[in-house]
C-alpha cells in the first residue's frame with residue numbers, strides 16, 4: 001500500500017511527488033496531475049494577489065451568470081481557464097468538471113474537448129478531475145482569503161449513457177464519469193490564497209501541507225502529517241441562517257454558546273465565509289465548520305462533488321469527521337454534477353457531539 005515519503009520540512013513538493021511516485025508506481029500518473037495543479041495554483045495565487053493592480057477585479061464584463069445562478073467574476077473565468085488548461089494538457093485526464101462549467105468536459109490526450117453533438121472520440125485519460133477554481137471569489141475584491149478545491153477520481157472503464165436526457169452523447173458520457181462518491185477519490189486537496197499560499201492535500205494516506213516560498217517559486221513542506229485536534233473551541237457557521245436551521249443544530253450551537261457542551265467551555269465563533277479558509281483553520285486549530293441544511297436550502301449551499309467531498313476526504317484523513325448532519329458525506333454518490341449537500345465537518349469529538357443532537361431529536365420525532 002501507500003509508502004509515505006520523506007517528511008522533513010523544507011522538502012519541495014516537486015521532490016516529494018517524485019519520491020512518492022518512485023515508492024508508489026501505481027500513483028505515478030497522479031504525480032503529473034499534481035505537477036499541473038501546483039503550477040496552476042502558483043499562477044492563480046499571483047492573479048489573486050495582483051488582481052487590483054491588473055484591473056481584473058469585479059464582475060465579468062458580459063454580466064455572465066454561471067450554472068449556479070451566480071454572477072461570474074472576472075477571476076472566476078480566468079482561474080477556471082488556468083486550471084482547465086493545466087489539467088487537460090497532462091494527457092492523463094478523461095474528464096474535468098468545474099463549478100464554472102455547465103457540464104463536464106471530455107478531453108483527448110492533447111487536451112482538446114472531444115465531444116460534439118453526435119460523435120464521441122476515444123479519450124486515453126485515466127482520471128477525472130473535479131474542481132472549484134476560486135472558491136469564495138465573492139470575497140476576493142476585499143482581500144479576504146480564497147482558495148482552489150480539487151479532487152481526482154479514476155475514470156471508470158465504461159459509462160452508462162441515459163438516452164433520455166437532451167444533452168449530446170458525450171456530455172452524458174462525461175457526466176457519469178464524474179458522478180462518483182467521495183470514497184472513490186484517489187486524491188483531494190485545496191490551495192489557500194491568504195497571508196501565505198498553502199497547498200494541502202491527501203492521497204489516501206494522511207494529509208500534508210506545502211507553503212509557497214515565493215523566493216524560490218516552489219511549494220515546500222511546512223505541515224507534515226496534519227492531524228486535526230480531537231476537539232476544538234471554535235464553531236464556524238453563518239448564523240444569519242440560524243432561524244432556518246434544523247432544530248438539532250440550533251440546540252447544539254446554543255449549548256456551545258452557553259458553555260453547556262461536552263467540553264463545559266464556551267466556544268468562540270469564527271466565520272470567514274470562504275470555505276477553504278474556514279476548513280484550513282479547522283484542520284489546524286480544531287473545532288467545527290458547517291454550511292447546514294436550512295428551511296430555505298434543504299441541501300445547504302456547498303456542492304457535493306467538488307467542495308464537500310474533497311474537503312470531507314481531507315478532514316477524515318486528518319482524523320476528523322464530515323457529515324450532512326447524520327450521514328457520512330463521502331458515502332454520497334452525486335446524482336447531478338452541481339448537486340448541493342449539507343456539510344458539517346471538523347474535530348472528531350465536536351462533530352460526534354453535534355450528531356448526537358440529530359440522532360436524539362430525530363429519534364424522538
Ligand code: P6P
Pocket residue numbers: 135136137138238273274275276291301302
Ligand atoms: P455564505 C463561497 O461563496 C462559498 O461557496 C464557500 O466558500 C463559503 O463557505 C460559503 O459559500 C459562504 O456562504 O452564504 O455564508 O456567504
